[in-house]
Structure formats: C-alpha cells, structure tokens
Amino acid sequence: MTRNLRPLMLAVALLAAGPVAIAQDAATLRSRSLAASCAQCHGTDGHTPAGSAMRALAGMPAPYLAEQLLAFRSGVRPGSVMPQLAKGYSEVQIGQLAAYFAGVPAATQP
Ligand code: HEC
Numbered sequence: 001m002t003r004n005l006r007p008l009m010l011a012v013a014l015l016a017a018g019p020v021a022i023a024q025d026a027a028t029l030r031s032r033s034l035a036a037s038c039a040q041c042h043g044t045d046g047h048t049p050a051g052s053a054m055r056a057l058a059g060m061p062a063p064y065l066a067e068q069l070l071a072f073r074s075g076v077r078p079g080s081v082m083p084q085l086a087k088g089y090s091e092v093q094i095g096q097l098a099a100y101f102a103g104v105p106a107a108t109q110p
Contacts, residue, residue, distance in 0.1 A: 027096075028100075030096065031096040031097065031099065031100035032100065034089075034093055034096055034097055034100070035097055035100045035101065038057065038097070038101075041054055041081075042054055042055070042056065042057050043056060043058075045058055045101075045104045046059075046060075046101045046104050047104075047107045056106065056107060057101040057104075058101055058104040058105065058106050058107060059101075059102065059104060059105055059106025060101060060106075061102055062098040062099050062101075062102035063098070065097065065098035065101055065102060066095060066097075066098035068082075069082075069086050069089065069094045069097065069098065070086075070091070070094060072085070072086035073086035073087055073089070073094070
C-alpha cells in the first residue's frame with residue numbers, strides 16, 4: 001500500500017486535540033471575516049473612532065442587531081446604505097454577524 005497516510009494522521013491528531021475547540025475556532029474565523037466587511041463604516045470589530053456619528057456595533061445585544069439587519073433587509077427599517085447591504089446576507093450570516101458583534105466588549109467611554 002503506497003497511500004500516504006499523513007493527512008489521515010493529521011486529521012486523527014486534530015480530532016484528538018479537541019474537535020469542539022477546532023469547530024468553534026473555525027466558526028469564529030468565519031464570523032470575523034464576515035464582520036470585516038462592516039469595518040469600513042462601523043470600525044474594526046464594531047468600534048467606531050471617538051467622535052464618529054456612526055453607531056458602534058460592539059457589545060450591542062445580538063437579538064437587537066439581528067432584528068435591525070432583518071428589518072433593513074426586508075425594507076421595514078429605512079436607511080441609506082444598510083437596506084441594500086443587508087440584502088447580501090442570509091439569515092444564518094445575519095445570525096453570525098449579530099453574535100459576533102454582541103460578543104465584542106463595547107469600548108469604554110473616553
Ligand atoms: C458603507 C457604510 C456601511 C457599511 C459597510 C455597513 N454599515 Fe451598517 N450602517 C451604516 C449606516 C449609514 C447606518 C445608519 C442606517 C442607514 O442609513 O442605512 C448603519 C446602521 C447599521 C445598524 C443599525 C444600528 C442601530 O443603532 O440601530 C446595524 C445593526 C448595522 N448598520 C450593521 C452593519 C453590519 C453588520 C455591517 C456589515 C455586514 C454593516 N452595518 C456595514 C453604514 C454602513
């Protein structure tokens with residue numbers, strides 16, 4: 001048998017290391033890369049620069065965030081850019097974004 005078993009051994013080692021931890025890391029990475037699209041306007045990790053007129057998303061409750069994104073997407077909540085932008089995300093992705101920003105500690109007031 002000439003098959004290279006290294007990939008299999010690696011998979012076994014990763015499973016032994018803790019599949020739950022690895023799955024969570026992957027999910028966090030996916031959410032973080034989704035959230036990167038929001039950084040241009042809402043700041044890195046939802047932290048707007050001091051004095052910005054833009055609301056900081058960091059630390060807002062996940063249900064509130066998800067509800068706003070769904071409302072923008074369906075047209076219930078009007079806006080300048082968000083209605084168009086929210087249409088690009090599935091409900092699962094909206095859930096991931098909401099959970100991600102809710103999990104980032106809000107910046108302390110200067
Ligand atoms: C091009 C700039 C821009 C980008 C990119 C952007 N936003 Fe926004 N966001 C806004 C503006 C402007 C508003 C105010 C509503 C409006 O005019 O559309 C807003 C409002 C919001 C609100 C409502 C906040 C509140 O206080 O109720 C949420 C939630 C939100 N954005 C989430 C996101 C998420 C999540 C992303 C990334 C997927 C994102 N935004 C990307 C500009 C942006």
